[in-house]
Amino acid sequence: MELYNDKGFEATTVAEIAARAEVTERTFYRHFVDKREVLFQPNALVDVLAHATAAADSLAPLEVITHALTEAAPVFEERAELVRQRQAVIAANPELQERELAKQASLVSTLDHALRGRGLDSATAALAAEIGIAAFKVAFDRWINDADQHTLARHIRETLDATRHLTAPAEHSATTDDASFQGQENAP
Amino acid sequence: MELYNDKGFEATTVAEIAARAEVTERTFYRHFVDKREVLFQPNALVDVLAHATAAADSLAPLEVITHALTEAAPVFEERAELVRQRQAVIAANPELQERELAKQASLVSTLDHALRGRGLDSATAALAAEIGIAAFKVAFDRWINDADQHTLARHIRETLDATRHLTAPAEHSATTDDASFQGQENAP
DNA sequence: AGAGTGATGACAGTGACTGACATGGGTGCT
DNA sequence: AGCACCCATGTCAGTCACTGTCATCACTCT
Known part of the structure; x- marks a missing residue:
């Protein structure tokens, strides 16, 4: 470092x-x-996520993810300064960003696997895992650049709430009627 | 190749x-x-996404993304065989997977930027972009491994609908069965 | 003591990638 | 035609990440 x-x-x-x-x-x-790889050493995160996901009681997928991510937050918060320093190095180098994306992808895979272990069908599990980590990325990014020093856990909560607001309120029930699908043909 | x-x-x-x-x-x-980089050459996708996002009339963020991704689908569908071949090569090599993740990240950034250009606040834009591409990844993956040869556009639509079901209904589990992909409407 | 084991050093080699300079084949201008 | 210019390519030498192989050395167990 x-x-x-x-x-x-x-x-x-x-x-x-x-x-x-x-x-x-x-x-x-x-x-x-x-x-x-030096910068991506002890991936305690994988263990925490897997464990927290498995441990959560029977909840809806998004709740499980909320729980898991919140459990994972301290891993970063306890080393805030080191994490910020590390993130600065990564931000300055494309190769490192690629590696980080790969690590995040392995988190997706971990979550996916853990969710399936809870009996979720593979389609839902994959999607939930992707969305969960996507939300985490956003929350983490905000935490890193947060002047107000709010907790990562708080950012996670806020981001997941925002996710609900973003996807839930479809005022016009018209998810299937508009111009979105014009120009598509070749139905199987 | x-x-x-x-x-x-x-x-x-x-x-x-x-x-x-x-x-x-x-x-x-x-x-x-x-x-x-040979395998990631003409990134027409970026242009399509940016253009389609800007072009969409005033819609909710997720609708915009639905529109943009659906516009992008033909880029893959027109070259289905080549795309599958390419994907097989990538799947066999970690370095290539890293690069692909990087490309996907640049799509997120494109979407993010385009959404902000529509007046969305940066927080929502970032989140929506991440979720949009996350959904796309899942849809793409399902399309690639789809024995039934359904359209990519269809997978995209189903996945985005699943996203709504996944995040919207918390406890009072939705109208129909579980939160899975079942019961989506029909092909275009 | 002696054998086995695991971590390290020493060394040579491959292959990805880069900087610097030379060259040839168009293209436009006079 | 002749000339200047430019751009794509070739040539060459060099750096550095990464790997296979073998020797060495400490440490442990019997």
Whole structure:
């Protein structure tokens, strides 16, 4: 992190990292699968999500997700400063952003799996998992850039509420009537 | 694509690709920023989404997204076979999956931007964009693995409807069966 | 002590990617 | 035609991420 902060991620060579840690480059690669992985180390998040999802009593999918994400919040809140620093490094480098997206995708997969374990059909589980993590991304982003220092848990709650408002109120019951589907043909 | 299909992505060297195209390796890198980018070339999708979002008349956010995604569907449907082939290559390689996630993230950003251009506040726009693309991912995945060969547009519509069912009715579980995909209306 | 195990070092090699410069083939202008 | 210009491509050398292989060394168990 010192090196990444100092010179930037790209300008930091693995040789330098290894030297700083007083090991050889080869040893570095025995601990981390690649140069990026250093920043994505202990993925406690996966465990927390899986556990919290399984533990939740019989609730509606979105409630389960609310619960799981809220359980996960402290993982970040307890290390707020480190998390912000880390996020700054990631924000400055496309390769790291790709890796982060991959990690988030694995969270989706974790949630999906956990939801199915609760008896949800695979279609609903996949969708709920995607939406849950999508909401989490937004909440996390707001938390990071929040001048008011509100809790991550609070942002999560607000974002999930916003999700309900966003999708629920269809004033005109016309989800199927408008121009949205014109130009489509070739029904099977 | 021939080479990627034949030997796999990882085992295919840029030198080989260049040779097959009868150019030098250096020239390859003048056309593609890296080895992966070959598979993510003409991102017509971004344009379609941006255009369709801007063009939609004043509708609720989720309706706008429905419209935009439905407009985008033909981009895939017209090249169904190629798309499936490409997806198989991507599915076989983690590096390519990362890149695909990055592309999807840029779609989120496109949608977000377009929604804000319509006067939506940034919080709602970000959330709606994330959810929209999340739904698209699910729909796309279902389309790719759909034995029944239903339209992508149809999957999109079903998935977005499922999103409403998933988030809207909390306890008093909806009119019909569970919150699953069942009971959607018919094909276009 | 001796054998087994696991972490590390040493080293060589491959392949992705980049910067710098040279070259040839159009295109437009006179 | 002749010339200047530009753009795409080739050439070459170099950096660096990452890997396979083997040697070494500490540590443990019997």
